[in-house]
Amino acid sequence: MNILTAFVIASLTTSGSAAPADVLLENWHGRWVGSHTTIDTVGKSEKTRVVVEIGPDGGGQLIWKTTIGSGPFVIDHNYRLRSVEGAGDRLVLDQQNGIVLPARRVGDVIYTAFTYRDWQYFTRYERRGENFLFEVIKTTPAEKTGKKSQIDTYKIDQVTLAILQRAVPPKKL
Numbered sequence: 001m002n003i004l005t006a007f008v009i010a011s012l013t014t015s016g017s018a019a020p021a022d023v024l025l026e027n028w029h030g031r032w033v034g035s036h037t038t039i040d041t042v043g044k045s046e047k048t049r050v051v052v053e054i055g056p057d058g059g060g061q062l063i064w065k066t067t068i069g070s071g072p073f074v075i076d077h078n079y080r081l082r083s084v085e086g087a088g089d090r091l092v093l094d095q096q097n098g099i100v101l102p103a104r105r106v107g108d109v110i111y112t113a114f115t116y117r118d119w120q121y122f123t124r125y126e127r128r129g130e131n132f133l134f135e136v137i138k139t140t141p142a143e144k145t146g147k148k149s150q151i152d153t154y155k156i157d158q159v160t161l162a163i164l165q166r167a168v169p170p171k172k173l
Contacts, residue, residue, distance in 0.1 A: 025054070025062060025081070025105075027108075027127055028054045028062070028127055028132070029054055029055050029056065029062075030053075030054065030055070030166050030167070031051065031052075031053045031166070031167040032051070032052040032053070032054070032132040032164035032165065032166055032167065033049075033050075033051050033164055033165060033167040034049075034050060034162060034163055034164035034165055035047050035048055035049050035050055035162065036048055036050050036068075036134070036160050036161060036162030037160070037161050037162070038158060038159070038160045039158065039159050039160075039161075040157070040158050041155075041156075041157050041158070048068055048069055049068070049069060049070045050066065050067070050068050050162055050164060051066070051067040051164075051167075052064070052065070052066050052067075052132060052134075052164060053065045053067075054081075057080065060082065060083075061080045061081060061082040062080065062081040062082070063078070063079075063080065064078075064079040064080070064081050064093070065077070065078050065079070066079070077095070078096055079093050079094060079095055079096065080093075080094040080096060081093050081094070081103070082094070089104055089105050089106065090102065090103070090104060090105075091103040091104065091105055091110065093112060101114055108126055108127040108128065109124060109125065109126045110124075110125045110126075111123065111124055111125075118140055118141075119138050119139065119140055119157070120138075120139045120140070120154065121136060121137065121138055121139075122136070122137045122139070123135070123136050123137075130165065130166060131163050131164065131165060132163075132164040132165075132166070133161075133162065133163050133164070134160075134161075134162050134164075135159065135160060135161050135162070136158075136159070136160040137156060137158075137159055137160075138156070138157045138158040138159075138160075139154035139155060139156055139157060140154060140155050140157055141153070141154055141155075142154055142155045
């Protein structure tokens with residue numbers, strides 16, 4: 001099967017009306033534990049504990065709670081993930097603070113992209129086998145050199161990678 005054929009099949013299987021996010025991503029439900037490693041521009045890396053809890057809220061959305069760090073240095077993010085009506089592969093990640101990120105599901109992968117201050121972020125969340133993986137790529141515009149081009153380039157300033165394992169069976173949060 002060539003790449004174009006695979007793309008067409010994936011497009012056909014992910015389009016159409018939206019199922020509620022809590023049904024659509026049922027295999028994502030549960031508590032996922034591990035760590036993520038953040039690598040900066042000079043190659044320095046830092047490892048941090050991460051817990052992700054995903055489960056239905058009873059109203060067709062998913063509760064998506066991410067806890068980063070341990071002890072006195074903990075950051076909690078409480079999101080709601082929901083499907084976009086009439087767009088089977090489109091989701092919304094609501095940060096519950098007025099910020100709503102459009103997301104797209106392709107197979108068992110969810111993608112988001114956003115800008116914060118001068119940085120652009122690209123995120124990828126994936127269920128693979130018995131693992132929950134995510135990566136966050138942080139970029140800034142590269143210096144322009146030479147002729148004017150239709151292509152803008154970006155420096156990759158930071159990469160965060162995580163592989164989490166299911167800690168407990170799925171439950172209602």
